[in-house]
Amino acid sequence: MKKLSIVDIANHLNISKTTVSFILNGRAQEKRISEELVERVQKFIKEVGYRPNETARGLRTGKSNIIGLMVESISDPFFATIARLIENKAYKNGYKIIYCSTDNDTQKTKDLIQVFRERSVDGYIISPPEGVDEEINELVKSGIPVVMFDRHLPKAKADYVEIDNEYSAFNATGHLIGKGYRNIAFVTFSSAQTQMQGRLKGYKAALKGSGLKAYVMEIDYNPDDAKMISAIKDFFSRHKNLDAVLFGAIQAGVCGLKAMKELDLHVPSNLAVISFDDHDVFELFSPPITAIEQPIEEIAENVIDVLLQRLNFPDREFKAKSIVLKTKLKIRSSLDK
Amino acid sequence: MKKLSIVDIANHLNISKTTVSFILNGRAQEKRISEELVERVQKFIKEVGYRPNETARGLRTGKSNIIGLMVESISDPFFATIARLIENKAYKNGYKIIYCSTDNDTQKTKDLIQVFRERSVDGYIISPPEGVDEEINELVKSGIPVVMFDRHLPKAKADYVEIDNEYSAFNATGHLIGKGYRNIAFVTFSSAQTQMQGRLKGYKAALKGSGLKAYVMEIDYNPDDAKMISAIKDFFSRHKNLDAVLFGAIQAGVCGLKAMKELDLHVPSNLAVISFDDHDVFELFSPPITAIEQPIEEIAENVIDVLLQRLNFPDREFKAKSIVLKTKLKIRSSLDK
DNA sequence: GTGAAAGCGCTAACAT
DNA sequence: ATGTTAGCGCTTTCAC
Numbered sequence: 284m285k286k287l288s289i290v291d292i293a294n295h296l297n298i299s300k301t302t303v304s305f306i307l308n309g310r311a312q313e314k315r316i317s318e319e320l321v322e323r324v325q326k327f328i329k330e331v332g333y334r335p336n337e338t339a340r341g342l343r344t345g346k347s348n349i350i351g352l353m354v355e356s357i358s359d360p361f362f363a364t365i366a367r368l369i370e371n372k373a374y375k376n377g378y379k380i381i382y383c384s385t386d387n388d389t390q391k392t393k394d395l396i397q398v399f400r401e402r403s404v405d406g407y408i409i410s411p412p413e414g415v416d417e418e419i420n421e422l423v424k425s426g427i428p429v430v431m432f433d434r435h436l437p438k439a440k441a442d443y444v445e446i447d448n449e450y451s452a453f454n455a456t457g458h459l460i461g462k463g464y465r466n467i468a469f470v471t472f473s474s475a476q477t478q479m480q481g482r483l484k485g486y487k488a489a490l491k492g493s494g495l496k497a498y499v500m501e502i503d504y505n506p507d508d509a510k511m512i513s514a515i516k517d518f519f520s521r522h523k524n525l526d527a528v529l530f531g532a533i534q535a536g537v538c539g540l541k542a543m544k545e546l547d548l549h550v551p552s553n554l555a556v557i558s559f560d561d562h563d564v565f566e567l568f569s570p571p572i573t574a575i576e577q578p579i580e581e582i583a584e585n586v587i588d589v590l591l592q593r594l595n596f597p598d599r600e601f602k603a604k605s606i607v608l609k610t611k612l613k614i615r616s617s618l619d620k
Numbered sequence: 621m622k623k624l625s626i627v628d629i630a631n632h633l634n635i636s637k638t639t640v641s642f643i644l645n646g647r648a649q650e651k652r653i654s655e656e657l658v659e660r661v662q663k664f665i666k667e668v669g670y671r672p673n674e675t676a677r678g679l680r681t682g683k684s685n686i687i688g689l690m691v692e693s694i695s696d697p698f699f700a701t702i703a704r705l706i707e708n709k710a711y712k713n714g715y716k717i718i719y720c721s722t723d724n725d726t727q728k729t730k731d732l733i734q735v736f737r738e739r740s741v742d743g744y745i746i747s748p749p750e751g752v753d754e755e756i757n758e759l760v761k762s763g764i765p766v767v768m769f770d771r772h773l774p775k776a777k778a779d780y781v782e783i784d785n786e787y788s789a790f791n792a793t794g795h796l797i798g799k800g801y802r803n804i805a806f807v808t809f810s811s812a813q814t815q816m817q818g819r820l821k822g823y824k825a826a827l828k829g830s831g832l833k834a835y836v837m838e839i840d841y842n843p844d845d846a847k848m849i850s851a852i853k854d855f856f857s858r859h860k861n862l863d864a865v866l867f868g869a870i871q872a873g874v875c876g877l878k879a880m881k882e883l884d885l886h887v888p889s890n891l892a893v894i895s896f897d898d899h900d901v902f903e904l905f906s907p908p909i910t911a912i913e914q915p916i917e918e919i920a921e922n923v924i925d926v927l928l929q930r931l932n933f934p935d936r937e938f939k940a941k942s943i944v945l946k947t948k949l950k951i952r953s954s955l956d957k
Numbered sequence: 958g959t960g961a962a963a964g965c966g967c968t969a970a971c972a973t
Numbered sequence: 974a975t976g977t978t979a980g981c982g983c984t985t986t987c988a989c
């Protein structure tokens with residue numbers, strides 16, 4: 284059973300492939316092709332299960348109907364969830380998704396953008412590492428829409444969707460202060476990225492307002508959890524006076540809790556805890572961990588909506604959109620002394 | 621800056637595009653093209669940053685260098701991790717990955733296979749729902765390699781990689797029995813899939829050996845956790861005599877723990893717990909939950925290796941491979957009365 | 958050693 | 974209203 288082409292269809296029906304093509308692309312009416320013929324063609328197509336070759340179509344039109352999704356790591360629960368939500372809506376709109384993990388590696392990301400370009404990916408969704416602003420601007424200049432999320436590159440003139448990092452950290456830190464904690468650490472990944480900078484800024488601002496001292500621990504991201512755990516253990520051991528900690532990301536929170544466990548530090552008697560990003564692991568922990576919940580669905584929805592807008596109206600005047608969403612501080616018992 | 625094509629390169633260098641193509645594809649030597657010319661071409665290509673159009677290449681060769689990854693849900697931590705590991709190796713071998721979530725929906729999966737076919741996806745990695753055996757066989761018959769994982773379809777003549785579900789459940793249940801538990805429940809997703817059937821079988825076999833009664837609870841999978849949690853609560857409430865529970869999947873385990881929390885049932889004083897699949901959430905739970913750890917890296921490695929083999933040696937005689945891997949029972953304190 | 962030319966399956970401008 | 978035909982950018986056969 285060889286695969287049929289549009290010519291086979293045309294020949295079999297004794298019409299031209301143009302006609303078939305028009306019918307296939309819903310331009311029958313516009314081209315005033317007779318109802319009867321349209322029906323005959325569609326019936327036959329259904330009968331033999333003909334499906335146009337998307338590669339050929341893509342070559343001809345220059346569109347691939349593929350969206351490139353580049354995240355820090357697809358295995359991270361935050362990004363995996365986003366990926367799932369984006370997928371749903373993309374497929375509903377006729378787009379497929381090709382993904383890759385950047386590992387926050389600038390060079391790797393640049394290469395991957397090239398790889399995606401070779402395939403004429405129609406649009407990009409990226410949680411960008413630093414240093415790819417130029418590449419993103421080049422894409423946008425070529426008319427290929429790019430939406431950044433989770434963070435943005437100030438020099439990249441593209442749309443982005445993120446949360447209010449600064450306020451979220453400020454608010455969480457303030458909450459700890461309100462509960463009477465005075466030596467509050469901020470444990471996060473070392474990164475100059477906007478989201479991490481924002482969180483750090485919010486944390487510091489809250490402390491400053493109360494005249495408290497900052498204790499910042501920046502972890503070098505390492506795929507091997509054990510390394511990060513022992514770094515955090517070190518930090519806690521060096522700062523015995525801490526009474527609370529704000530984790531700047533889910534991965535930091537998970538490693539931090541593991542570190543605390545190994546040091547036999549209890550929540551909240553030894554350390555009160557709040558972490559960015561919510562997850563089962565925080566909900567099921569004893570006591571449940573207070574978390575800054577990102578509106579994941581809303582993020583995904585905004586990302587894909589903005590991208591589809593750009594895809595559908597490519598020549599609309601360009602003005603990069605910045606969408607900043609609110610988080611929710613899910614207060615749980617990890618704070619009650 | 622318009623994108624260059626192979627013709628532009630050829631024209632600029634006053635040679636034919638055939639020559640350029642040969643050089644591009646490493647056939648210069650075979651075609652006895654002069655060293656000097658090869659170098660000149662390569663230098664120029666690098667200079668202008670020329671990259672062949674993969675769509676055109678794909679149309680011509682019929683190969684896309686794309687692997688289709690179809691999992692139950694990309695947001696599930698098990699599948700997300702697999703996706704990450706597969707991605708790594710695939711990209712290293714020049715393959716991109718296009719993914720989709722099947723939701724275990726047979727019709728959706730059939731449609732998605734069609735969608736992937738339109739794009740001439742070179743090979744498939746699938747955690748298949750039931751009822752797509754024919755589609756898989758058709759792919760294999762057309763010479764397109766398919767590797768199933770996590771489960772397999774007995775009627776599908778394709779390679780698969782999975783764990784020893786029956787033994788894993790048998791062993792875990794036996795461990796509970798050895799610890800003195802007598803009323804052991806098995807809480808799992810209702811599914812006729814091989815992996816779930818295997819787990820159920822192992823559980824029952826262990827009980828039978830000790831003359832114990834089976835308490836099986838089959839949850840209908842529901843994207844809304846709350847529904848599943850309340851179903852499990854119901855079950856626990858109806859069976860107050862239970863002293864231990866084996867969860868048949870990570871999602872069942874997480875929902876089960878949430879249900880127990882709401883019912884104020886403690887581990888292990890009220891119920892000893894073992895769950896399939898390991899995860900941070902089990903490690904950080906108090907007390908840490910004993911888990912049946914799947915060798916995720918090994919699974920991913922085997923899946924992609926088998927697929928690459930098929931891709932690289934398409935005409936090698938076909939004999940479907942079954943790879944069954946061992947799990948590890950990670951014993952934690954969730955069992956010690 | 959290199960080049961001309963056909964053709965992969967489709968779309969769309971241009972006939973008719 | 975429908976057909977003819979020229980590409981999209983590449984690979985590959987065959988000719989020189």
